[in-house]
Amino acid sequence: MNLCDIQTGMNLSGFYLLKQASLRTTAAGKPYLAGLITDRTGTVELKVWDYSGPISHEDEGKIVCFQGRVSEFKGALQVTADRIRLAQDNDNYDLSLLVPTAPLDLQETLRELDTMLECMEDEGYQTVCRQMLRRHQRAFTTIPAAKSVHHGFVHGLLMHTVTMMKTAMFLAAQYGEVLDRDLLLAGTFLHDFAKIHEFKVSQTGLVTDYTTAGQLLGHLVMGAQEVKEVCAACGVSEERAMLLQHMILSHHGQPEFGAAVLPQCAEAELLSYIDLIDSRMEIYREVLDKTEVGAFSDRVFALENKRLFRHK
Amino acid sequence: MNLCDIQTGMNLSGFYLLKQASLRTTAAGKPYLAGLITDRTGTVELKVWDYSGPISHEDEGKIVCFQGRVSEFKGALQVTADRIRLAQDNDNYDLSLLVPTAPLDLQETLRELDTMLECMEDEGYQTVCRQMLRRHQRAFTTIPAAKSVHHGFVHGLLMHTVTMMKTAMFLAAQYGEVLDRDLLLAGTFLHDFAKIHEFKVSQTGLVTDYTTAGQLLGHLVMGAQEVKEVCAACGVSEERAMLLQHMILSHHGQPEFGAAVLPQCAEAELLSYIDLIDSRMEIYREVLDKTEVGAFSDRVFALENKRLFRHK
Amino acid sequence: MNLCDIQTGMNLSGFYLLKQASLRTTAAGKPYLAGLITDRTGTVELKVWDYSGPISHEDEGKIVCFQGRVSEFKGALQVTADRIRLAQDNDNYDLSLLVPTAPLDLQETLRELDTMLECMEDEGYQTVCRQMLRRHQRAFTTIPAAKSVHHGFVHGLLMHTVTMMKTAMFLAAQYGEVLDRDLLLAGTFLHDFAKIHEFKVSQTGLVTDYTTAGQLLGHLVMGAQEVKEVCAACGVSEERAMLLQHMILSHHGQPEFGAAVLPQCAEAELLSYIDLIDSRMEIYREVLDKTEVGAFSDRVFALENKRLFRHK
Amino acid sequence: MNLCDIQTGMNLSGFYLLKQASLRTTAAGKPYLAGLITDRTGTVELKVWDYSGPISHEDEGKIVCFQGRVSEFKGALQVTADRIRLAQDNDNYDLSLLVPTAPLDLQETLRELDTMLECMEDEGYQTVCRQMLRRHQRAFTTIPAAKSVHHGFVHGLLMHTVTMMKTAMFLAAQYGEVLDRDLLLAGTFLHDFAKIHEFKVSQTGLVTDYTTAGQLLGHLVMGAQEVKEVCAACGVSEERAMLLQHMILSHHGQPEFGAAVLPQCAEAELLSYIDLIDSRMEIYREVLDKTEVGAFSDRVFALENKRLFRHK
């Protein structure tokens, strides 16, 4: 049963994601487990009375098999487990019901990606892109694009990248006089690649934190470094390597948004706007989805604390 | 002869734009005219010795018929007129050689505009756009989009608007889930419309200054007001009128860039980025056109003083 | 009894404003109502046990007739109702004890307003002001000037406007060389007028939220539009209409404080300072009123988080 | 003759202010003096051929007696001296024609000041003000309020201070509930007093530069220090001394405008706005005076580079 549908008095059983867990002691000295379980539709408080393990804080982020009842405590629903255990390898459940996943057809998206890489006429740029994809295909096509702000779901990075590449194709044609399409396309494909090194990703595919290198170096610098190495290894020219690095290093547009250098060629400048558009439109999608027609959303931190309007 | 080709010692005759003019007196007490003449390829200093009129400061921005010689003064070229007079109605010269004009096919662009307006399915939005175009077709399709920063040439506003509408069409399809295509298209069409009221335009079609209302009210507020009136006159719904006004008022994105309100719906947010992209790509086009391959441009004031790189 | 005077164990009955209300269920499955009641002197938690309506969330902002007892829960007072019902039309209670009201003599203030409008020598400016007042007299003289920051009480907008007009009269005389008194006076009278369209006002006269148009267009733009229409309808000159619009559009002084354009004439610049002074002095009045002599207030969000000092 | 009225070919003689002077040598090896002379109406280039002294760079800021002719050089007027000498003590000229002076009646203004000081009911505050005036009457009533931005003329500080005190009187009455009139009045009187220590003032009464202490400590800190000393010397209470210091130290309102601390009581906050109003209205007066009706001024550096509009 979806957590958005539970009501006081119901029985509940099934597989859920254990978001938080801590072993505690009641005033009366009895051990219990307090935590949160979640699926794609909601989150609810969990209590397991007279329980001292083995499930504990260490198991946050894992899937549990739960059986119990729904009650109300201080005006909010909570669930009390009669039985609870960690999911096993041979358990049969649908992860996509528990963890948010990008709304895309994976095979179709990979085909679109391949087609766009294929259409590059510049061999050097195509080679780097193909080589990067070969190195990291699984991670690149699986991880979210963010911890929470936007595209914070499985396959999020792929969805973000491919959508941006389509926009890049269109604009490269429209502003053909000032843009090198293949440079723009390759820069767009590679811009967030190093997020695969920047994020810690849990068993279920969501971002739980930043890696130490991600925090100390950032995905812009790490991305530029790997692209430089791959260019050298594949015999791609130094000028191409330099331009690709420049696009990756500058794609946040402004220093205060994290750009290591300012965009200084048309493709780099444009990449920063394409990135802005795709991330912003995705935020609108996620926020308006939860807003009633004719009403304003709550304040959205990632959009300068604005409240967004959902018109008819 | 194009002014970019003149050299010391040449004779020069033809029609040029009188950019500056002032009547003065030499140390020896003789009257003369000092000024600048210009065409699309360059600008050069003008001297007319023993001259006390009728051409004067009042004639700046007009076309003159010139005959004289090229010399050098303090390391720079200058031209000395033997004869000079204002162009007459029956003079035969090509204005497009003197005044910068948008690089577009006017009829083709108008057809593209018409097609995009036609494809709107929302009658209300289409009606406002058609009505605004009917009211101001000549001005809208003729004036520049700016005094100098970008699209500062004849038909510049049309070129800017139509290019943006094409991007709007593409992105409305790509992000169909969050965008109302017709609202986006109408807002894009109307966003800079009131520049026809904001600019003073000279005889030759270039912007010479801002009008008083343009300075005191701005094209965002004036544009929203006219759209509101037209909506009321045409029976377009108040909600549509409100949304269109919101898009016009917010299309500069941030208060410090002149937005009267912050964008609060997806179409308004996106419009501000489409505007940014088109103006920035045009600046790149104009600047890189004057930059050698492999070199950096001078600092570009309108792009945060950056120097732009022209790669191969 | 005033809510600031209640103590544990007292009986309490009377009319109060129902600020919040929600119907809930206890752990034992019994329905109850939880909420807040308030008067001008304080706010206290409300509980109605074994209650399932008719009063509910929908009735927030209305007046209730209450009878019950005061107790203490977790260190704070709360009231438990024995009987509770919505106030009826024929109920006899003093709204001004429940809702904060401007500390002014309404008739006297209206007379002062009339005198200042009367003293305008410029017929055009006087006409617009009179016409705007005629259109909206009830709303203009009743609503607060803000949701909470300052003048957030009944008649607040009138108090704010009239006080500012007095300052305008004084400064127009003092700086007569650079100021057109009637323009300054008219601009001051009209500057916040469109708050009557920007706010949602509850039955009791307080602001509960912004209207959709208020949020998407703002009271500056809406005010300028209505003034433009009224000027046209009354035959007031376009220059006057333009200057009044400019004053309304620029009265927040800086873009980051919401000005749609920068003040560009002396009257507009001065209006922004008069507005600043009146709002700031009112914030000081409200904050220092709750601060002991010789002490500092808590941090005041609307005054850049400063703590204010109340000297002897 | 006023310098605004001179024309090529005229003879010119009289007393003028020597604004700049430097002794030079022509290409032919002859010594000459080049400089600028000025009066209240204008400034013109000066040449004295075959001249090697005694007037030199050291005499800038002094008055000279001049006799010569007006000619034109490179499109601008210049004057060539036949005879030139420094003015002597017994020379008879009207300094007020050469140096800009505040547009006020000095005796009347001093009477107004005295009346306002007299009306203070708080003996402590009145004592400090009287004592400061006694110490520095001549300087306080003579110097400009600034080098150039506003009130940059003789008696400028007095004019600025007295006008502000009148506004303070009005607002203290209007906001009597939150303001201590005598504190506001005393703080206003004293706020810029230390400009007498901050400025270097030339023989003719204009500010030529900052003193070293003015630059390193600023008039806010120096003013607060002297007020503290005077309070101690006159037996004024420490709380009064502290509040007056606070007003002086905070009267620039914000740290980025030079405030040493943020205003934290109502009188200090208000003083910063009264100061803003008086300086801004004076800038408008000076700029609009040179602007045609219906036109915009040049950009005004001291008003965030705005262009100001002069309406009818």
Add this chain to the structure above:
Amino acid sequence: MNLCDIQTGMNLSGFYLLKQASLRTTAAGKPYLAGLITDRTGTVELKVWDYSGPISHEDEGKIVCFQGRVSEFKGALQVTADRIRLAQDNDNYDLSLLVPTAPLDLQETLRELDTMLECMEDEGYQTVCRQMLRRHQRAFTTIPAAKSVHHGFVHGLLMHTVTMMKTAMFLAAQYGEVLDRDLLLAGTFLHDFAKIHEFKVSQTGLVTDYTTAGQLLGHLVMGAQEVKEVCAACGVSEERAMLLQHMILSHHGQPEFGAAVLPQCAEAELLSYIDLIDSRMEIYREVLDKTEVGAFSDRVFALENKRLFRHK
């Protein structure tokens, strides 16, 4: 027993610092005391049932003698007192176990301070420093350097000042060409001196709040004033007094960090960096001390909300 070591079920007795205290009434109408006790190792909630005094809110910041038990309430530990009383003069406890104290040898630090003052060759600067120390030795060597941000412990100001003076000695030697060592040393010694007037310090030596003068004038201005007075009293030259004042007034570097004037000589500029270094290194010390090796700290408000990394 240290509070960091207590566990549910233990008995606890000893002297602790009473951080918070408030007398309350239970739902059942019984009086009790709720509060917090603290030592250098931790803080825990306190309950004293059936207690109505004499200890109350007034005694916060004092030492109490406590005897009772440790229990758990809502997942957190709390202590319940059987007996509690204020510490007496003849009680025997180690204050340094209850209140954080600078990690330094007091006598050794005072000797180092004396040596550095002694090495000044400029008699004037040495005289001021010696005189200031004589006036305020006890306070200067005892109080913290801050309420909480850094050096918020007993002797903190002394530790901060002496460490900075050592750095000043080193840099004065290294940059001897541009620096006057004695001015730098004296300015460093005096820069935060007026914190003795700016802070309210409790019985136990910690900062509890700002004084009114501290809030309204700040330690920069108060420090400069006292140094000026002492210079005058000791016959130190006005230039030295001015330079010392300048260093104190500017040592926060930028107006937005509280500097009353910008640093304008090399010693003042350098002082602001030495201050920055010492305060930042101390924050790192305090934060990293609580961070595991290989991990990042929580966000540190005083360091622009950064998370700090503790490497091996």
Add this chain to the structure above:
Amino acid sequence: MNLCDIQTGMNLSGFYLLKQASLRTTAAGKPYLAGLITDRTGTVELKVWDYSGPISHEDEGKIVCFQGRVSEFKGALQVTADRIRLAQDNDNYDLSLLVPTAPLDLQETLRELDTMLECMEDEGYQTVCRQMLRRHQRAFTTIPAAKSVHHGFVHGLLMHTVTMMKTAMFLAAQYGEVLDRDLLLAGTFLHDFAKIHEFKVSQTGLVTDYTTAGQLLGHLVMGAQEVKEVCAACGVSEERAMLLQHMILSHHGQPEFGAAVLPQCAEAELLSYIDLIDSRMEIYREVLDKTEVGAFSDRVFALENKRLFRHK
């Protein structure tokens, strides 16, 4: 003869740096060379009449052998060449008289550098530093540290680096509890290393411009990349490589000053301050050197436009 000593009428001959040169034509049609020659003491205008080459614009930045006379033109000195030619390899002149050079003993400085590298106890950090020095010894010890702001002279980068390392040694000892001395020392040594790739350096050793890679990637990113490669090549651990990269990438402290990431460990934070101190003290040295005692300098662009005071 030093250019600071020339006077009208003198003969002048010797070797000078040709700073600017352009071939022009007089009004009379005769060719000439106009330019600037410079030595360490000054700069003067150059004219070579009847000259059409071979020296031209292309030779800017080279040394010329000059023979001619000093005259005065429009109040400024200029030199007219009788003979001029480019310096040859076998010419005998002292380059250090023509080009500004760091005030240091090169051998002594290199010894100091070696000693500090030697004292590192961490083999990994020492290895990277030694290897970087081996790769680039000539460039690193020769080039300036900047184009003009500070240390803009031959050996400037070496001087800047070694001075900073001495400060690092001192502070690593002083704050030993939070600092890893060897990491700080290595980071300091390496922080600006990639300026050897970022600058174009002329024949005479001065910086003339940025390289394309310098402009598009910056010395922070390029430096981090090379250090990463060298670490990998030398078998230095990944954690060391990461920390060194972090220090290089963050050493500008804030994004708006060019930092690619914020400093997040104590050594990185401190490095940014040591860099600030050394660059600022050098600017003071260079500016005060040209300022009279008791006076203020002109505004210094690199120090937020401040005027600096030179006290006794």
